[in-house]
Amino acid sequence: MKAFLAGLCHETSAFSPTPTSRRSFEEFVAYRPVDGRPSSEARALNGYSGFLRAADAHGDDVHVSFYSWAQPSAPCRQADYEALRDEILNDLRKAGPVDMVLLFLHGAQMSQQCDDCEGDLLSHVRAIVGGSVFVGALLDLHANVTTAMIDAADALVACRNYPHTDFDERAVELYELGRRAARGEVRPHMVFERLPMIGMFFTTEPQMAHANAAAFALEQQPGVLSVSLIHGFLWADMAQMGAGVLLVSDGVQPHLQPGVRAVAKAFFDARGETRALRKSLDDVLDRIESAPAAPKPFVIADACDNAGGGAGSDSTFILEAVLTRGQRGFAFGLLWDPIAVQFAQMAGEGGVLRLRLGGKTGPEAGRPLDVTARVLALKDNLSQVGIGFTAPVGAAAALEIEGNIVIVNDVRGQVFSPTCFSDLGVDIGAQRAVVVKSTQHFYDQFGPLAREILYCETPGALALDIDPSRYRNLRRPLWPLDPVDYTP
């Protein structure tokens, strides 16, 4: 059995202030094999690791191509996207005839002239390998699944958890599915049941956990190869943006339709759960101010300024409010501010300096704050490990500002791991509250450390109250913009 692997992942926000180019794909998580064969480095990459573990177990012949995750940001320059796509396609041609093609894609990637990069890439792959070779893709659940993707691929499998802790397990499942298809044991067929809703859906909450359990139960039914809850990515401005349930069955199985709809209904019924978690900034700070002392900190998700959703990661709304209210004992991270990092390096550890902090990427970052800061610690070349990735943090500084701590860094990225704080000597357990610029992925490692998790709504780039007038290609009706219902 001969398999070909490639990975090209970018969650594209139509409204991100951060542009995207080839450099964005080369500088975050990027791997390029020397001779088309997987190295030990390839085996450590999220997604590839599961594919390769399964392949090794069978003794399969594996060719690998470029693998990259770019930080979420605006649509990529067209020529750059095409160059990366063509690099993968050329490697596929060079690999010669294969039995299966397995791609790790995001599902919500756009370039400046293409709303559906995954559909485009999968169609090109199909054109090269022909109709009989298995083509499958592992997706982020924040995918916008299109008819082009479904037409071109044999099977699409999305991760199940948000935070996305299960790419590796899903990669193994997809590989096994593809292998059975390539051997003619099954004939994958896809059905996508769309849901008229957009939003964020945390699988750490009870109703979404129930929907996930329903999907898993359906997956155990005879004739079912895979069931994925597709959450959609709401900051993509495209007609096929949205949520749904994706079934991969063994051949056409009309009798599964009621089961798919029942899962979709459970998903639809959970739609308001995550939204209800969002608290206003004042409510969050009031709650912390009035709470008695405790050995564990509150963890506040600065959910709207998540670099992992394309935001600038330098908004100042929460910090400004904490300073204005005179609250103390907060630790903030990671605020992307290369100039502040450089100034802190100039002042040195123990140095005191006046800084203009944050608010530098655009209107959605709020106002820059003029503060006096003491440099507590400086570090170079930091990284963090989260949901299967090793992500660069870069040079960072811990700053003390009026009894609070702010971690600034020079590589824009969301907070996955408490090491973003502890690497700079900041003891999370000693804080009253820890504010992380992340929507939900922080939950995996911060959840166990938290006294309580508070999801804070701010006017940042990723506010859940989307403004439909900014979209040109929104297909209505859609919850929560319109009153809609879903009946199986």
Place this chain on the structure above:
Amino acid sequence: MTKTVFFSSLMTETSSFSNLPTTLADYQSGLMRGDGCFFDADGRERTGAAPILAFARARGWRAVGGLVAQSTVGAPTQHRDYLALREEILDGVRAAQPAVVALGLHGAMMSTACEDCEGDLLAEIRALVGSATPIVVVLDPHAHLTDAMLKHASALVFMKEYPHTDGVERMQDALAIAGRMIDEGLSPTPSVFDCRLLGFFPTQRQPMRGFVDQLFEIERGPGVVSASFVHGFPWGDMPDAGAKVLVYTDGDHDLAGRVAQSLHDSIWAIKDQTGPPLISVDEAIALARAPRTAPLVLSDIADNPGGGAPSDSTFLLRALIEANIPNAAVGLVYDPQAVRLCHQVGRGGRLTLRVGGKLGPASGQPIDLDVEVVDVRKDAVMTFGADWRFGLGDTAWIRSCGVDVVLCSIRVQMYDPSGFSHIGLDPASRAVLVVKSSNHFQAAFEPIASDIRWVSTPGAIDFDFTRLAYTRLKRPMYPRVADPFAEPS
């Protein structure tokens, strides 16, 4: 036992309106120690050392060098770094056990925990050498004259010229006073007149030239040991800031007071005629509207990085955009974050960019612009004259609302039109050029300019002293009040 004259120097001009951190690293360039203070690596006598060596030779003494360190203008020096510098100087004094201490100080140095570093340093030295040992000091006139400085120094001699070309002569004056103290028992008796004046006093042009000549004249007169005009440093916010007259006589308090008063009267009479000729932002915009065949060059005088300014202020840029001035170019705006985003978009790309206003309050507010990235350069270089090459880091040329802006990633002032042309922007073809430089740009921009004007912009080096947000300087000061002497100080 051979006696010793000890020399040391510590100089920086601290701006309260700059937030560029000043640390030990900033003092490393040109740092000298021991005999290195007097002789270069080839053993040649340094020009500045001549008065000290001459003083020692004439008396058969030895000259001992301590630490000579200086930093360009910036925010207050980190206090631990000031203490380290002070301690090295004090170690030198302890080791030398000098009969005379001769110092070169700026007079406007602040640390993050001390707003009068010179007063502090002089007190420490005085405690080491005792009350009888002459401590004479040459200072930059852009200084804050404080009681502590007066109390602990035997004589403070301020340079009279700006540009400061007379450091050697003033050290001769200072050591002459030390010599007379030893030989004649001279007792330098100071009188200070607080002019309650904030100003800027270049000394080449009249009427300021005549005032400096008057200082020399008075020093030649009977009974006067030394007469200094302390210009003050308006960008240092501390209680003693401002222009002052300092006159020393030999024990004659009345004479010192009379002379100081007369010098004050002289400077007061010309106070409105000393500064550089500046135009307001509104006047600059009016000039920018006039049709012309060669560029009007506007110096954004308050945002010169060579003077500790951020080089990313947005005041003139905003005015150009709001006035819809076509065919204008602004450079060099320090904004590495924006440059990075422009490089990601690449040539010909468009994006919404938050430009400038990122280093501190002196930067003004950032401007949100829809821009076209006209071009980008990696590791760009600005040339200046035959010998100078200034690295700009990555640069980007953006265009919005008819205004072109060249952004850079390394803070450096606009010395030369190549700051524009390196990226393909032809400065000679623009109607208006805004340069973030106050002086150095002149030589290279003059050949392409139809007119050069200096604009009184807000910012780190704001020349409109009525606008500066002082919190520590509380005395009534001209021009912040029309008659500061009508109010209690």
